[in-house]
Amino acid sequence: xxxxxxxxxxxxxxxxxxxxxxxxxxxxxxxxxxxxxxxxxxxxxxxxxxxxxxxxxxxxxxxxxxxxxxxxxxxxxxxxxxxxxxxxxxxxxxxxxxxxxxxxxxxxxxxxxx
Amino acid sequence: xxxxxxxxxxxxxxxxxxxxxxxxxxxxxxxxxxxxxxxxxxxxxxxxxxxxxxxxxxxxxxxxxxxxxxxxxxxxxxxxxxxxxxxxxxxxxxxxxxxxxxxxxxxxxxx
Numbered sequence: 623x624x625x626x627x628x629x630x631x632x633x634x635x636x637x638x639x640x641x642x643x644x645x646x647x648x649x650x651x652x653x654x655x656x657x658x659x660x661x662x663x664x665x666x667x668x669x670x671x672x673x674x675x676x677x678x679x680x681x682x683x684x685x686x687x688x689x690x691x692x693x694x695x696x697x698x699x700x701x702x703x704x705x706x707x708x709x710x711x712x713x714x715x716x717x718x719x720x721x722x723x724x725x726x727x728x729x730x731x732x733x734x735x736x
Numbered sequence: 737x738x739x740x741x742x743x744x745x746x747x748x749x750x751x752x753x754x755x756x757x758x759x760x761x762x763x764x765x766x767x768x769x770x771x772x773x774x775x776x777x778x779x780x781x782x783x784x785x786x787x788x789x790x791x792x793x794x795x796x797x798x799x800x801x802x803x804x805x806x807x808x809x810x811x812x813x814x815x816x817x818x819x820x821x822x823x824x825x826x827x828x829x830x831x832x833x834x835x836x837x838x839x840x841x842x843x844x845x846x847x
Binding site for chain 2: 655664666680681714718722724725729730
């Protein structure tokens with residue numbers, strides 16, 4: 623079982639609210655990722671970080687922002703949520719060891735914006 | 737066993753049979769591939785990986801086959817069990833620490 627945690631697990635909010643999805647890992651991994659996933663569909667990378675103070679946008683454009691002030695923490699923020707942001711958000715982490723690129727995933731946050 | 741030649745979004749398999757899930761990848765420069773299993777309400781869980789210098793790799797009840805000529809990856813599950821019901825994703829890596837995920841296959845195991 624991977625030691626990566628996401629809170630909240632479920633969130634229902636109204637349009638225009640600011641939200642922060644939390645992600646923490648206790649494995650000391652330097653690399654962390656955020657994915658967006660609609661039910662049963664493929665995962666789309668929206669943000670990633672290769673270390674503290676390093677953040678990059680992923681392949682899918684997103685209005686969210688991220689920060690990486692500590693190795694273990696990679697929160698995602700939406701300044702003004704809209705119904706189009708309704709989705710599942712998955713956080714993952716990995717380390718570069720022996721050329722393996724396995725990513726460990728958290729349980730996800732299912733966001734519904736009304 | 738039951739198998740699909742091309743990627744299909746769903747696969748129904750009888751308990752105890754073998755199942756084969758197929759995946760086509762896009763980039764011939766990809767050198768590392770992973771299969772993940774995602775159960776309802778959970779994040780993806782690592783099943784098995786394979787590097788591009790290998791054609792086959794076996795794990796516990798699972799085997800991954802890689803055909804670089806046609807850019808095709810498959811996951812074979814032996815003696816499929818009810819606990820194998822999930823969505824399965826293949827992912828490829830191009831040596832930049834990012835994974836690119838394919839469309840998933842929903843496997844349903846019939847009792």
